[in-house]
Amino acid sequence: MVLIQVRDLLAFPEGDNATDTEIGGIHFNLTTLNFWNYTYYTNNTLSNGSYCFLVDNPYTPPALLNNGTFLNSTSCYLATEPIGHRAEAGIGFAVAFALCLVFILVNLKKHGQLHLPPEKRFVPIGRRWQWYWAIFICAAALIGLFTGIDVDRYRVVQLPIVLNVFFWFLMQMGVMALVWESVRHWGSWMERQYVDPNPFILRENDKRGMFEFWLPLFFYFWLWLNFFLIVPRNWGKIELQRSPEQTAENALPTATDGRFKAAAFCLLVCWLTIMVSLWHSIYHYEPRNRGFFNRIVGFLGYMPFRFTLMVPLSLAVVGYQALCAWDFTASPLKVDTDLLAMYLGGYAPTILILIVNIIAGFMRPNEDRELIRQRRERGAAIDNDLGLVRKPAWWRRVNGDMPSENMRDRIMRNVREVGGGRPTARHIERLAEQRAADLESGDTNRSTFIEMNDLHRTNSTRSTSTNPPPYSYGGKSDTRRSERTVELAAGLLFPGGNASNTGGTDNGGASVERGRGHESSTPRRPGTSERSSSTVSGMSTTSPPQQVKSMLDI
Structure with missing residues (x-):
């Protein structure tokens, strides 16, 4: 509680006797007031340094108890006065x-x-x-x-x-x-x-x-x-x-x-x-x-x-x-x-x-908006200097130059022209199926290739077999069936390759090894007419795959 330190004090008014005082028409025990250190101030308040009460009418407390408590008292720290x-x-x-x-x-x-x-x-x-x-x-x-x-x-x-x-x-x-x-x-x-x-x-x-x-x-x-x-x-x-x-x-x-x-x-x-x-x-x-x-x-x-x-x-x-x-x-x-x-x-x-x-x-x-206006004025001034006359916005609508469709309709129209779904994947699958059908029928003159450039390769003089590799296997060996499947995939991915280089015989693994040994024992540089710029590998499909670094290698 904030202490009230007012210098202009007032003496307690006289009451009926020496132990009585009358404030606002109410009699209080003066002995009790002095015992609890209450002081009477010019602003009609009573305070003992800890508590402060209003004692003027109509806020005068009706009674004072012996323990220093005022009944129905009003604190000094309340908004009781009218506005000024x-x-x-x-x-x-x-x-x-x-x-x-x-x-x-x-x-x-x-x-x-x-x-x-x-x-x-x-x-x-x-x-x-x-x-x-x-x-x-x-x-x-x-x-x-x-x-x-x-x-x-x-x-x-x-x-x-x-x-x-x-x-x-x-x-x-x-x-x-x-x-x-x-x-x-x-x-x-x-x-x-x-x-x-x-x-x-x-x-x-x-x-x-x-x-x-x-x-x-x-x-x-x-x-x-x-x-x-x-x-x-x-x-x-x-x-x-x-x-x-x-x-x-x-x-x-x-x-x-x-x-x-x-x-x-x-x-x-x-x-x-x-x-x-x-x-x-x-x-x-x-x-x-x-x-x-x-x-x-x-x-x-x-x-x-x-x-x-x-x-x-x-x-x-x-x-x-x-x-x-x-x-x-x-x-x-x-x-x-x-x-x-x-x-x-x-x-x-x-x-x-x-x-x-x-x-x-x-x-x-x-x-x-002001900056947009200034830019429009500068553009009009530049067009005027260059002698350009721009037609108003309604000109294109009247002459039919501006399509009535919105942006969503334009995008959908472009998608319909290109084709939906997976067009690239479907095209590759279609070319692969067509290539396999041509190889089975023996037609090697059709240029239905998947690669970006021609993958033709001249037949090597070292090749002694002209029979195309078989693309089906009816035996019971799972290992041989897997080899044939790999050979089929290699033929689709690298068309025009020499089948003999992959050991394309039905004599088993021994013939494959003999073919490889024969090639390694008699190496020969191919002639100019036999060389090709194709990236088709003549190695066996069991060797490490070819590493393509960029589109320039294809």
């Missing part, structure tokens, strides 16, 4: 921020949509950040303003004042980030239009590109420094505003300490960074003027009109935060502060920046 002017003005601003939130979501959908493929150089989230920060501002403002209603309703200052100023500071940081993202993205949009006709006109790793890479990091460094100087602190002393003496001893030194002053300086650095970014974009992506005066005029002329309003308003935000760090009477951290200064300096610039950005968002087109 601070809450009334806060509700009005909260409604304005809620309306802005609706239009911000509409603009986010409009400008966040993609109509072109995303580019690595210009990421889509870059143009959405300003709307994300605007949503953050509205959320922080709504929470702070609605919690500020209880600042007036609490008899004893408590948590609502802390929540009110906490989200107010977050709103201030958000509005600076909003202005920064608006200016930064405008420069990115100017660069995108500049490089769209020629993507190689500007490099990404030159001095200009590296400056644009490090500048956002510099800005957010100072913005987060402002956050860490303000937020992580002991906010309990801000609540100690329950009397003028307590406010002067606790709240005033805390609200105007060096950390708040340094935080205002960090916000000023952020504003200067925004101006540097604006100057950088105009310097690189707009025509340059000569002379100091002409450059100033050109800077103001090339800058979008919305920045003419948003930049001074953001400077007002920085100025008011600095004013609060030096003047406590105008600060929202003070419970009974100057409301005119608080709302005009603390909330009015923020709501105006949001309104300007929303109106500008409705007036500007989607960037992808």
Whole structure:
């Protein structure tokens, strides 16, 4: 329980006797009050350092027990008072921020949509950040303003004042980030239009590109420094505003300490960074003027009109935060502060920046659509220079040049022309069957081959057998049947090969060995007319298979 340290104490009112006191028309035992260390304060509260109760009508407790317990008591830390002017003005601003939130979501959908493929150089989230920060501002403002209603309703200052100023500071940081993202993205949009006709006109790793890479990091460094100087602190002393003496001893030194002053300086650095970014974009992506005066005029002329309003308003935000760090009477951290200064300096610039950005968002087109329009205009200008006249889109439909079928129908028509199923496999099987039939019938003149090139091979002079190898075996030997099956497969795969080289006799394995021995004992280089470029192997099918490395070997 937070202790109440109020200097202006009151003596207990006199009662019927020396041990009696009358508060709010109710008599209490003075001895019990003194025993439990209760003290009577000018704000009509009783407190002993651990508990605090309201004792004015209609919250006066009806009785006090001997153990120091009040019956039907009301704690000091409840919202019992009616709303004041601070809450009334806060509700009005909260409604304005809620309306802005609706239009911000509409603009986010409009400008966040993609109509072109995303580019690595210009990421889509870059143009959405300003709307994300605007949503953050509205959320922080709504929470702070609605919690500020209880600042007036609490008899004893408590948590609502802390929540009110906490989200107010977050709103201030958000509005600076909003202005920064608006200016930064405008420069990115100017660069995108500049490089769209020629993507190689500007490099990404030159001095200009590296400056644009490090500048956002510099800005957010100072913005987060402002956050860490303000937020992580002991906010309990801000609540100690329950009397003028307590406010002067606790709240005033805390609200105007060096950390708040340094935080205002960090916000000023952020504003200067925004101006540097604006100057950088105009310097690189707009025509340059000569002379100091002409450059100033050109800077103001090339800058979008919305920045003419948003930049001074953001400077007002920085100025008011600095004013609060030096003047406590105008600060929202003070419970009974100057409301005119608080709302005009603390909330009015923020709501105006949001309104300007929303109106500008409705007036500007989607960037992808604008880029498409610019490309269409450049294409029309090039066609005009070349003397080309393009017919309108309806011309092909009227003259029947454009088919009425859709893409699915076109694909199905192409599939029907080629043939469904496994056309390549069926074709190979058909050729293999036809080749086997030709060999059985003795017709060797038909060129029905599976390979890509002719696989004809001249008969070797070493061959002594002209009989084709048998393709069927009627015996009972499984080994011989397997050999015949392999020979049949070799004949299909390598047509035109010499059957005698495979031992194509019915004399068993001995004749095969004799044939091989005869070939190896009398080697002879074939003549020129006997050579062939075919890859058909004359080796036995029992040897290792032929290794085909590429289509050039076939």
